[in-house]
Amino acid sequence: MFSVSVRTHLMIAHSFRGEVFGPAQRLHGATYLVDATFRRTELDADNIVVDIGLATSELGEVVAEFNYSNLDDAPEFAGVNTSTEFLAKVVADRLADRVHAGALGEGARGLSAIAVTLHESHIAWASYERPL
Amino acid sequence: MFSVSVRTHLMIAHSFRGEVFGPAQRLHGATYLVDATFRRTELDADNIVVDIGLATSELGEVVAEFNYSNLDDAPEFAGVNTSTEFLAKVVADRLADRVHAGALGEGARGLSAIAVTLHESHIAWASYERPL
Amino acid sequence: MFSVSVRTHLMIAHSFRGEVFGPAQRLHGATYLVDATFRRTELDADNIVVDIGLATSELGEVVAEFNYSNLDDAPEFAGVNTSTEFLAKVVADRLADRVHAGALGEGARGLSAIAVTLHESHIAWASYERPL
Amino acid sequence: MFSVSVRTHLMIAHSFRGEVFGPAQRLHGATYLVDATFRRTELDADNIVVDIGLATSELGEVVAEFNYSNLDDAPEFAGVNTSTEFLAKVVADRLADRVHAGALGEGARGLSAIAVTLHESHIAWASYERPL
Amino acid sequence: MFSVSVRTHLMIAHSFRGEVFGPAQRLHGATYLVDATFRRTELDADNIVVDIGLATSELGEVVAEFNYSNLDDAPEFAGVNTSTEFLAKVVADRLADRVHAGALGEGARGLSAIAVTLHESHIAWASYERPL
Amino acid sequence: MFSVSVRTHLMIAHSFRGEVFGPAQRLHGATYLVDATFRRTELDADNIVVDIGLATSELGEVVAEFNYSNLDDAPEFAGVNTSTEFLAKVVADRLADRVHAGALGEGARGLSAIAVTLHESHIAWASYERPL
Numbered sequence: 164m165f166s167v168s169v170r171t172h173l174m175i176a177h178s179f180r181g182e183v184f185g186p187a188q189r190l191h192g193a194t195y196l197v198d199a200t201f202r203r204t205e206l207d208a209d210n211i212v213v214d215i216g217l218a219t220s221e222l223g224e225v226v227a228e229f230n231y232s233n234l235d236d237a238p239e240f241a242g243v244n245t246s247t248e249f250l251a252k253v254v255a256d257r258l259a260d261r262v263h264a265g266a267l268g269e270g271a272r273g274l275s276a277i278a279v280t281l282h283e284s285h286i287a288w289a290s291y292e293r294p295l
Numbered sequence: 296m297f298s299v300s301v302r303t304h305l306m307i308a309h310s311f312r313g314e315v316f317g318p319a320q321r322l323h324g325a326t327y328l329v330d331a332t333f334r335r336t337e338l339d340a341d342n343i344v345v346d347i348g349l350a351t352s353e354l355g356e357v358v359a360e361f362n363y364s365n366l367d368d369a370p371e372f373a374g375v376n377t378s379t380e381f382l383a384k385v386v387a388d389r390l391a392d393r394v395h396a397g398a399l400g401e402g403a404r405g406l407s408a409i410a411v412t413l414h415e416s417h418i419a420w421a422s423y424e425r426p427l
Numbered sequence: 428m429f430s431v432s433v434r435t436h437l438m439i440a441h442s443f444r445g446e447v448f449g450p451a452q453r454l455h456g457a458t459y460l461v462d463a464t465f466r467r468t469e470l471d472a473d474n475i476v477v478d479i480g481l482a483t484s485e486l487g488e489v490v491a492e493f494n495y496s497n498l499d500d501a502p503e504f505a506g507v508n509t510s511t512e513f514l515a516k517v518v519a520d521r522l523a524d525r526v527h528a529g530a531l532g533e534g535a536r537g538l539s540a541i542a543v544t545l546h547e548s549h550i551a552w553a554s555y556e557r558p559l
Numbered sequence: 560m561f562s563v564s565v566r567t568h569l570m571i572a573h574s575f576r577g578e579v580f581g582p583a584q585r586l587h588g589a590t591y592l593v594d595a596t597f598r599r600t601e602l603d604a605d606n607i608v609v610d611i612g613l614a615t616s617e618l619g620e621v622v623a624e625f626n627y628s629n630l631d632d633a634p635e636f637a638g639v640n641t642s643t644e645f646l647a648k649v650v651a652d653r654l655a656d657r658v659h660a661g662a663l664g665e666g667a668r669g670l671s672a673i674a675v676t677l678h679e680s681h682i683a684w685a686s687y688e689r690p691l
Numbered sequence: 692m693f694s695v696s697v698r699t700h701l702m703i704a705h706s707f708r709g710e711v712f713g714p715a716q717r718l719h720g721a722t723y724l725v726d727a728t729f730r731r732t733e734l735d736a737d738n739i740v741v742d743i744g745l746a747t748s749e750l751g752e753v754v755a756e757f758n759y760s761n762l763d764d765a766p767e768f769a770g771v772n773t774s775t776e777f778l779a780k781v782v783a784d785r786l787a788d789r790v791h792a793g794a795l796g797e798g799a800r801g802l803s804a805i806a807v808t809l810h811e812s813h814i815a816w817a818s819y820e821r822p823l
Numbered sequence: 824m825f826s827v828s829v830r831t832h833l834m835i836a837h838s839f840r841g842e843v844f845g846p847a848q849r850l851h852g853a854t855y856l857v858d859a860t861f862r863r864t865e866l867d868a869d870n871i872v873v874d875i876g877l878a879t880s881e882l883g884e885v886v887a888e889f890n891y892s893n894l895d896d897a898p899e900f901a902g903v904n905t906s907t908e909f910l911a912k913v914v915a916d917r918l919a920d921r922v923h924a925g926a927l928g929e930g931a932r933g934l935s936a937i938a939v940t941l942h943e944s945h946i947a948w949a950s951y952e953r954p955l
Contacts, residue, residue, distance in 0.1 A: 164689075165644045170682040172548045176440035176456035176497070181341045183400070185348060186495040192440035192456010194548050209577045210640035215683060216581060231450040233440070244342035248297045268579070284436045284458050285945060286302040287347060293296075304944045308836035308852035308893070313605045315664075317612060318891040324836035324852010326944050363846040365836070376606035380561045416832045416854050417813060418566040419611060425560075428953075429908045434946040445737045447796070449744060473841045474904035479947060480845060508738035512693045532843070549681060550698040551743060557692075568812045572704035572720035572761070582759040588704035588720010590812050627714040629704070680700045680722050709869045711928070713876060772870035776825045814830040815875060821824075 166278075167212040168200040169219045173226045173281075177234035177245045184244075190235070195250065196282040197226055199258055200292075207270040217267045225257045247281045251291035255279040259295055298410075299344040300332040301351045305358045305413075309366035309377045316376075322367070327382065328414040329358055331390055332424075339402040346400045353398050357389045379413045383423035387411040391427055430542075431476040432464040433483045437490045437545075441498035441509045448508075454499070459514065460546040461490055463522055464556075471534040478532045485530050489521045511545045515555035519543040523559055562674075563608040564596040565615045569622045569677075573630035573641045580640075586631070591646065592678040593622055595654055596688075603666040613663045621653045643677045647687035651675040655691055694806075695740040696728040697747045701754045701809075705762035705773045712772075718763070723778065724810040725754055727786055735798040745795045753785045775809045779819035783807040787823055826938075827872040828860040829879045833886045833941075837894035837905045844904075850895070855910065856942040857886055859918055860952075867930040874928045881926050885917045907941045907949035915939040915951050922955055 176192040199222045201213045229237070234245045243249065255277050262271050278292035308324040331354045333345045361369070366377045375381065387409050394403050410424035440456040463486045465477045493501070498509040507513065519541050526535050542556035572588040595618045597609045625633070630641045639645065651673050658667050674688035704720040727750045729741045757765070762773045771777065783805050790799050806820035836852040859882045861873045889897070894905040903909065915937050922931050938952035 165648070165685070165687050167644055167685045168683065170549070172550070174451075174455050174457050174548070176454050183341050183343070183346050183348075183402075187438075189495050190440050190497045191438050191495040192458075192497075193438050194456075194458040196549055206642075206644060209579050209642075210645050211579070211642045212644050212685065214579050216579075219683075231453050231455040233454045233456075246338075246341075246343045248299055248338060248344050249342050252297070270579075284438070285434070285460055286436070287300065287351075289297070289299045289344065291297050302945070304946070306847075306851050306853050306944070308850050315605050315607070315610050315612075315666075319834075321891050322836050322893045323834050323891040324854075324893075325834050326852075326854040328945055363849050363851040365850045365852075378602075378605075378607045380563055380602060380608050381606050384561070416834070417830070417856055418832070419564065419615075421561070421563045421608065423561050429912070429949070429951050431908055431949045432947065447737050447739070447742045447744075447798075470906075470908060473843050473906075474909050475843070475906045476908050476949065478843050480843075483947075510734075510737075510739045512695055512734060512740050513738050516693070534843075551696065551747075553693070553695045553740065555693050566813070568814070570715075570719050570721050570812070572718050583702075585759050586704050586761045587702050587759040588722075588761075589702050590720075590722040592813055627717050627719040629718045629720075680702070681698070681724055682700070711869050711871070711874050711876075711930075774866075774869075774871045776827055776866060776872050777870050780825070815828065815879075817825070817827045817872065819825050 164204055165212050166200050166202045168198050169222055170198050171222055171226055172196050173230050175229055175232055175234050179244050193283050198280040200278040201274050202276040203274050207273055213271050214268045221261050221266050225254055247283045247289035251279045251281045251289050255291050255293055262295055296334060296336055297344050298332050298334045300330055301354055302330045303354055303358055304328050305362050307361055307364055307366050311376050325415050330412040332410040333406050334408040335406050339405055345403050349399045353393050357386055379415045380421035383411045383413045383421050387423050387425055394427055428466060428468055429476050430464050430466045432462050433486055434462045435486055435490055436460050437494050439493055439496055439498050443508050457547050462544040464542040465538050466540040467538050471537055477535050481531045485525050489518055511547045511553035515543045515545045515553050519555050519557055526559055560600055561608050562596050562598045564594050565618055566592060566594045567618055567622055568592050569626050571625055571628055571630050575640050589679050594676040596674040597670050598672040599670050603669055609667050610664045617657050617662050621650055643679045643685035647675045647677045647685050651687050651689055658691055692732055693740050694728050694730045696726050697750055698724060698726050699750055699754055700724050701758050703757055703760055703762050707772050721811050726808040728806040729802050730804040731802050735801060741799050742796045749789050749794050753782055775811050775817035779807045779809045779817050783819050783821055790823055824862060824864055825872050826860050826862045828858050829882055830858050831882055831886055832856050833890050835889055835892055835894050839904050853943050858940040860938040861934050862936040863934050867933055873931050877927045881921050885914055907943045911939045911941045911949050911951035915953055919955055
């Protein structure tokens with residue numbers, strides 16, 4: 164099994180609802196290092212997993228939809244705790260949609276899975292992995 | 296599949312028995328960066344994998360049992376090489392016990408696996424993963 | 428010249444005023460890795476720069492005043508752009524006050540300078556250094 | 560499942576063929592951080608996954624065959640795009656050969672898989688994993 | 692004293708002349724993580740050291756002149772060993788020229804120094820610092 | 824001002840005397856990442872700060888004197904707290920002796936300073952810098 168990963172980052176504000184979140188129930192923020200991993204069993208005709216330029220630009224576009232914003236104001240997240248693990252799934256699902264739409268190139272149709280890891284600090288991170 | 300990971304560290308002395316260990320047969324020591332990863336297939340009602348505050352404090356308690364000690368003096372490790380990979384299993388098993396005992400909260404009963412990675416330096420690390 | 432450094436982190440929301448900030452004029456947030464460095468020319472009687480336990484706990488208290496908050500709501504920062512470089516100075520100055528007040532121990536009176544670095548992402552950070 | 564990982568690095572020149580590579584079609588170069596991970600289900604009689612000294616030296620020998628060279632001149636890579644993901648497979652396969660030949664010790668015959676990750680920068684890396 | 696730093700990277704091929712370089716006399720390559728630090732004693736009217744957007748884009752342009760190339764073919768480096776420390780000076784000097792030309796904004800005229808660090812691997816890096 | 828830095832690591836056991844050290848008064852241990860930085864104002868005839876091969880091997884020899892040992896048993900450290908900051912000075916002074924003895928090459932006689940940083944964990948490090 165092969166994989167290729169690319170990293171970008173995201174800076175947002177948000178708050179959480181629920182006692183489990185303690186002080187993080189208050190409006191605060193985070194820088195997330197966002198790692199997207201693309202998996203497949205065989206390399207394509209160019210001997211690669213995915214066009215790393217497209218992978219980087221598509222990940223950048225997915226992240227740009229949220230970057231420098233307050234997630235509490237995003238209609239799509241109304242009533243939802245935008246936890247690190249939840250956001251990892253959002254990024255992974257949107258990347259998957261772009262793969263299916265052909266935005267990562269025809270070769271990317273051979274991808275079998277996407278994993279996304281968001282690092283919220285040097286001591287905490289979360290991941291979500293899904294098939295394609 | 297979702298996961299959440301938290302990091303702490305541990306500073307211990309120990310020695311090894313067996314020619315394979317070379318100079319590490321002498322009493323020496325290590326700082327281990329200890330990464331605990333908790334996995335599950337669905338998020339809980341709060342939209343999280345695990346209460347990260349409890350995960351951090353429980354990992355801290357597990358590590359505190361060994362921190363600032365000489366593992367050669369620990370009765371539970373008598374006659375055992377406390378290799379990095381072995382210690383990863385010790386930490387993972389003790390975290391699993393705490394999950395089963397409810398110490399990570401009721402929501403944590405939905406966890407499916409724990410993985411622990413110990414970094415002994417910038418160029419060597421070891422992991423152990425087990426189901427819950 | 429000797430130094431000792433300790434790291435913690437801080438998660439806040441804020442916004443900036445001024446065209447130079449582009450999209451960061453919107454309410455967003457950041458995780459800052461906060462590194463505090465203490466300098467002196469000679470070690471103290473215990474052969475250390477500073478009690479690292481006190482250094483860590485005092486840095487933690489300084490950071491706790493802002494952690495999990497929206498800096499736009501802090502009266503002390505009204506009308507101020509809470510840039511990474513500015514926040515580095517805030518942390519350094521507050522640590523300096525604590526050194527002068529004896530909170531880092533009598534030995535810490537021999538410190539000559541404090542430097543604080545805040546990492547806002549894996550690709551951007553800012554520092555402030557001042558004498559004591 | 561247990562694993563042990565060791566890191567070294569590799570500095571090479573190369574070029575790529577195919578429009579997908581854009582400016583990387585020109586002769587350029589890379590430092591790869593090379594992480595080799597060895598997996599097995601049970602520890603050996605010394606309580607380890609693999610002799611970490613042998614793992615490090617064998618990985619070093621595999622990497623030394625390419626280090627400080629222009630991969631475009633290597634007969635074994637004639638007509639092949641030496642992408643990061645492809646090179647991860649090359650390193651993994653050569654380590655597997657060495658395991659099978661006994662170079663990592665008799666205990667290493669209990670290994671079940673090898674994974675190799677090559678980091679080409681702080682924002683891009685690739686992996687290949689195979690059974691033994 | 693304040694500073695702000697930004698990171699990018701650079702992938703080049705080159706070779707060295709001189710026995711001191713050993714195997715690096717052969718054509719090989721490197722990924723350099725390139726950190727540019729801008730220093731000044733007082734913040735500007737926006738409460739910043741430098742427009743981090745301009746700092747990042749100007750550093751990117753400086754690096755782009757060399758990226759994905761063989762430095763042995765660059766006329767400006769004919770007969771010169773393009774060591775990591777030398778390249779750090781090249782980047783710093785070109786950034787200084789851009790500051791003086793106003794490319795980093797009028798506020799950047801208050802900068803007092805630039806430092807550039809190039810990391811050639813996880814275990815080796817070099818820096819050059821100069822006044823403005 | 825130019826500098827070149829190289830990294831290695833060191834694994835030791837030790838204990839401290841003095842209440843300030845709390846639980847670290849017990850025999851424990853540490854992995855230190857050891858960074859040695861060599862400074863000079865002008866590059867040598869090869870366009871470098873120092874022969875990085877010699878710098879690495881000499882640093883390795885200095886560190887090897889302590890590696891895989893219990894510092895409490897070292898006669899040269901009898902009655903001394905082998906704190907991270909103190910050990911940084913020990914490494915720096917021994918490297919300086921080697922520079923003066925010509926072990927880093929004739930070109931290294933142009934070095935003006937040495938700095939050594941020891942990282943005891945991901946959240947604590949110490950440095951010592953001295954002229955040559």
